[in-house]
Amino acid sequence: MSTAPEIAGWNHTYSGKVRDLYAPASGDDDRMLVVASDRVSAFDHVLEPGIPGKGALLTRLSNWWFSQLADVPNHLAGEPPVEVAERAMLVRSLDMLPIECVVRGYITGSGWLEYQESGTVCGIALPEGLQNGDKLPEPIYTPAYKAPLGEHDENISYEKSVELVGEARAAELRDASLAIYRRAAELAEAKGLILADTKFEFGTDEDGVLRLADEVLTSDSSRYWDLASWQNGSTPAERMASFDKQIVRDWLAANWDKQGTPPELPQDIIDRTVARYEELLTRLGA
Numbered sequence: 092m093s094t095a096p097e098i099a100g101w102n103h104t105y106s107g108k109v110r111d112l113y114a115p116a117s118g119d120d121d122r123m124l125v126v127a128s129d130r131v132s133a134f135d136h137v138l139e140p141g142i143p144g145k146g147a148l149l150t151r152l153s154n155w156w157f158s159q160l161a162d163v164p165n166h167l168a169g170e171p172p173v174e175v176a177e178r179a180m181l182v183r184s185l186d187m188l189p190i191e192c193v194v195r196g197y198i199t200g201s202g203w204l205e206y207q208e209s210g211t212v213c214g215i216a217l218p219e220g221l222q223n224g225d226k227l228p229e230p231i232y233t234p235a236y237k238a239p240l241g242e243h244d245e246n247i248s249y250e251k252s253v254e255l256v257g258e259a260r261a262a263e264l265r266d267a268s269l270a271i272y273r274r275a276a277e278l279a280e281a282k283g284l285i286l287a288d289t290k291f292e293f294g295t296d297e298d299g300v301l302r303l304a305d306e307v308l309t310s311d312s313s314r315y316w317d318l319a320s321w322q323n324g325s326t327p328a329e330r331m332a333s334f335d336k337q338i339v340r341d342w343l344a345a346n347w348d349k350q351g352t353p354p355e356l357p358q359d360i361i362d363r364t365v366a367r368y369e370e371l372l373t374r375l376g377a
């Protein structure tokens with residue numbers, strides 16, 4: 092696994108599966124540096140090898156979305172140090188809410204699995220007869236509890252999110268997530284892309300203001316499909332021609348029984364993933 096780079100004036104404090112976090116060496120605790128590595132995770136495992144250039148691509152995409160959503164308060168706090176400029180964000184250090192704010196406009200992935208068993212997604216009843224990849228009548232908010240490191244995130248009901256953060260904040264998270272999803276999906280569609288689903292993370296600043304944090308609408312945190320393929324395809328694979336980590340997930344699901352260490356990603360999967368991530372940025376104009 093790649094190690095966190097040394098950055099003058101910053102102390103490495105934490106590494107997530109994909110990002111390395113730093114605090115100012117000066118001891119200020121109101122800002123931090125979030126450096127996106129080339130690591131790729133799937134099914135809660137960091138895979139080998141990394142995907143060259145991925146950290147920079149994801150950072151560019153996040154920054155572009157933050158600029159498209161300029162009226163939504165976010166965590167950006169200026170220019171990162173030059174040596175990591177391409178893949179770092181200088182951000183306000185927020186009090187993160189322990190909820191992954193997932194919005195789904197289409198049914199697939201874990202939502203599809205649950206729907207086949209119970210006709211619901213995260214407890215929300217859906218119309219009968221949906222196929223994998225179908226559009227939902229309305230986008231739905233399906234929060235997950237952000238588990239401490241090493242544990243699996245867990246889908247929760249809206250009521251459970253109220254228990255975790257209180258009624259007012261839970262409603263604010265839901266409404267903000269749905270509103271941002273709708274805007275982003277519309278913008279993506281104008282560029283021939285479907286934003287099938289995505290996950291946001293929010294935190295609060297010292298004034299209690301809710302701010303959009305972490306990565307935003309990236310190909311790690313979202314599913315993007317080609318609109319024309321979705322309209323014309325006849326199999327699920329054709330309909331969900333993806334610009335995201337699904338390529339990696341699908342390969343891994345077919346080549347690993349989820350026991351022990353995952354196998355190394357083959358070069359052609361890495362190459363295809365980079366090409367699709369790059370095409371997404373080009374299409375969006377990011």
Ligand code: ATP
Nearest residue numbers: 107108109110132166182183184185187292304305
């Ligand atoms: P994965 O994305 O693979 O699930 P991860 O979520 O464990 O991994 P990373 O994305 O690698 O973690 O690391 C980013 C971490 O930084 C997350 O824990 C995220 O909640 C946190 N974070 C993002 N923005 C801020 C912020 N402005 N203030 C405080 N913490 C933040």
Ligand code: MG
Nearest residue numbers: 107109305306
């Ligand atoms: Mg993350």
